[in-house]
Amino acid sequence: xxxxxxxxxxxxxxxxxxxxxxxxxxxxxxxxxxxxxxxxxxxxxxxxxxxxxxxxxxxxxxxxxxxxxxxxxxxxxxxxxxxxxxxxxxxxxxxxxxxxxxxxxxxxxxxxxxxxxxxxxxxxxxxxxxxxxxxxxxxxxxxxxxxxxxxxxxxxxxxxxxxxxxxxxxxxxxxxxxxxxxxxxxxxxxxxxxxxxxxxxxxxxxxxxxxxxxxxxxxxxxxxxxxxxxxxxxxxxxxxxxxxxxxxxxxxxxxxxxxxxxxxxxxxxxxxxxxxxxxxxxxxxxxxxxxxxxxxxxxxxxxxxxxxxxxxxxxxxxxxxxxxxxxxxxxxxxxxxxxxxxxxxxxxxxxxxxxxxxxxxxxxxxxxxxxxxxxxxxxxxxxxxxxxxxxxxxxxxxxxxxxxxxxxxxxxxxxxxxxxxxxxxxxxxxxxxxx
Numbered sequence: 001x002x003x004x005x006x007x008x009x010x011x012x013x014x015x016x017x018x019x020x021x022x023x024x025x026x027x028x029x030x031x032x033x034x035x036x037x038x039x040x041x042x043x044x045x046x047x048x049x050x051x052x053x054x055x056x057x058x059x060x061x062x063x064x065x066x067x068x069x070x071x072x073x074x075x076x077x078x079x080x081x082x083x084x085x086x087x088x089x090x091x092x093x094x095x096x097x098x099x100x101x102x103x104x105x106x107x108x109x110x111x112x113x114x115x116x117x118x119x120x121x122x123x124x125x126x127x128x129x130x131x132x133x134x135x136x137x138x139x140x141x142x143x144x145x146x147x148x149x150x151x152x153x154x155x156x157x158x159x160x161x162x163x164x165x166x167x168x169x170x171x172x173x174x175x176x177x178x179x180x181x182x183x184x185x186x187x188x189x190x191x192x193x194x195x196x197x198x199x200x201x202x203x204x205x206x207x208x209x210x211x212x213x214x215x216x217x218x219x220x221x222x223x224x225x226x227x228x229x230x231x232x233x234x235x236x237x238x239x240x241x242x243x244x245x246x247x248x249x250x251x252x253x254x255x256x257x258x259x260x261x262x263x264x265x266x267x268x269x270x271x272x273x274x275x276x277x278x279x280x281x282x283x284x285x286x287x288x289x290x291x292x293x294x295x296x297x298x299x300x301x302x303x304x305x306x307x308x309x310x311x312x313x314x315x316x317x318x319x320x321x322x323x324x325x326x327x328x329x330x331x332x333x334x335x336x337x338x339x340x341x342x343x344x345x346x347x348x349x350x351x352x353x354x355x356x357x358x359x360x361x362x363x364x365x366x367x368x369x370x371x372x373x374x375x376x377x378x379x380x381x382x383x384x385x386x387x388x389x390x391x392x393x394x395x396x397x398x399x400x401x402x403x404x405x406x407x408x409x410x411x412x413x414x415x416x417x418x419x420x421x422x423x424x425x426x427x428x429x430x431x432x433x434x435x
Contacts (some may be wrong), residue, residue, distance in 0.1 A: 003047045004089070011036050014388045019186035033197065054101070062105040068113070068210045071106055075212040078102040079145055083385060092370075093349065093376050099143035106211055108264045115201045118196075122166030127196060131265035132204070135220060139259035140331075140346045144377065145384045146395060148214040151225040152260070153201050154234065154269045156195070163192045171195040179202065193230070197305055200275075201228050219255060231272060238277055242284050254281065255291065261344045276343060288340070292429060295336045296422045298329035300415040308412075309399040316397045322383070323396035327376040327412075333425060337361075341428065348373055369421060372414035379403075379411065 009398040012019070015032055025030075058078055065071045111132055119125050136150030137143050152237045163171075171192045180191075203223035209215055222228040226248050229237070240247025241254060257277060259372055262270040283287060301310050301320040309325075310318045320326075331348055338344075341360050345351050356366035384395050400408060 001277075005042050007039055008036070011027055011039060014140075018247070029425075058102060062109050063100070067111055068110070068207055071109060071211040075102070075106055077213075086381060090378075092374050092381070094143050095144065095381065099147075100141050103138070103143060103147065103213075104134075104263055106213075107134075107208065110207045110211060110344075110396065111204055111264050114200065114207055115192075118200060118248055119202060123170075124164045124167065125198060126155075126200065127162040127193065128156045128158040128257060129266035130197070130268045131267055132263050133270055134263050135256050135259055139261040140348060141261065142348060142377070143217060144381050144399060146214075147212075148159045149205060149208055149216045150220045150256070151205075151222055151263075152220075153197060153204075153222040154228075154273055155197055155230055157230065158193050160188060160189070162189065163196075170199070181349065193265060197222075197228055198225075203396040222227060226253070231269065234273060235276055238280055242280050242287055251290070251294075254287070255332070261346050274344065278339065282339065288336075292336055292425060295329070295333040295367075296425050298332060299325060300329060300418050301325035301402070302412065302415045302419070306412060306416075308408075310399075310400065316394075318401065319397040319399050321396050322376060322379050322398055325419065326394060326415055327373075328377065329422065330369070330372055330414075333418065333421050337425065337429070365421070365424070368413075371410075372417040375410050375414040379407075387400055403426075 015035075018024070018063060019032060033367065036269045058074065058081070062071065062074050065074065078098075082095060082102070085098065086095050094168070106154075115125055131154050133139070133152045134150065135152060138147070138150055150338070168187065173188055174195055175187065175191060205215065205221050205223040217219065219225060226237075237247055237249050238254075241249035241251075258281075260270060260274065299323075301309050308320055310320055334348055334351050334355075337355060337360065341358055343351055343353065343354045343358070345354060352366055352373070355361045356363060379398060383398050387395050403411065
């Protein structure tokens with residue numbers, strides 16, 4: 001499939017002289033336009049065929065899958081297909097979009113199957129509204145070939161008298177083992193609600209792992225108590241961290257929460273959470289300043305003279321970490337400027353576009369930031385493809401010397417763009433206009 005706008009650009013360039021001929025007769029003009037039509041129709045037919053196959057061979061199979069093994073096979077086939085698409089089309093935004101379609105579908109189907117498991121095991125279906133939330137690249141709609149779990153679960157209040165006998169008994173045993181209660185009469189509805197979603201979340205995490213989502217090494221999963229709870233629970237955690245600088249949340253967790261995207265369930269819960277969270281965050285000037293300083297101080301892999309600062313020794317000798325020293329500083333800097341300007345979109349490219357529309361940045365900077373993002377992600381994608389059997393963390397390292405002269409030039413420009421944007425933040429936000 002070649003759904004590329006350069007088809008039109010190239011056609012115009014190839015036929016420019018003839019198209020500017022003022023003596024062209026109507027049948028000659030028709031011939032030129034017919035050739036363009038034929039070129040476009042071929043691309044459009046390929047696009048329709050691709051979308052039809054995506055729906056019938058991937059999306060439909062995911063939504064009707066009965067087992068986790070079926071979902072794993074769908075996941076693997078999708079990764080192979082999207083990798084092939086990337087080589088054919090060389091478009092990063094479509095890769096992100098295709099992975100969103102596939103992996104959102106996989107996640108939703110996993111949760112539906114786990115809901116059925118909970119019912120069959122006697123726990124019942126979820127006793128209140130909840131929302132499963134994507135964080136990290138999943139939340140930003142920026143997934144690539146390699147993925148891991150970055151999620152949280154948020155739930156509301158349950159009605160009085162909810163809970164099956166099996167749930168009550170299991171909850172009591174759990175509390176008794178942890179010495180939190182000594183008899184069943186002291187079990188509260190809050191205890192049972194939290195226990196239900198503990199079991200529910202742990203099952204989902206395991207099932208997602210079974211269908212190809214690696215577990216997060218940093219523990220950003222609802223099997224970790226930090227990443228599950230009611231609106232009230234999360235409100236308290238936010239106050240503890242943002243206002244009093246204590247509690248189970250760390251500063252990094254606050255940054256992670258700014259990329260939250262609802263995947264399944266009652267999305268109004270996330271809307272309520274975000275209104276509370278982002279108001280609390282932006283109102284705290286000291287915390288915002290700390291986050292800005294973190295964004296500004298993150299280095300790139302460029303030396304003062306524009307050379308690449310590679311690792312001096314160890315297994316990554318002569319390599320650079322494209323994620324830590326390029327991609328990550330860009331993501332954090334764009335995120336912070338967007339939040340300050342009340343842009344609560346999570347996707348990086350859309351954040352950049354909205355910053356331009358709000359006249360926070362100029363059109364030239366918008367283009368440079370987008371180019372930088374696309375260069376970083378493209379190199380990371382190629383690295384993932386070329387190192388499939390290696391350690392996932394090693395996939396962020398590459399040899400600059402292996403890049404072509406043109407690629408090295410683009411990478412240098414991308415890193416200079418990040419540094420220029422960091423300087424913009426320093427001048428306009430840290431030392432200029434109030435945060």
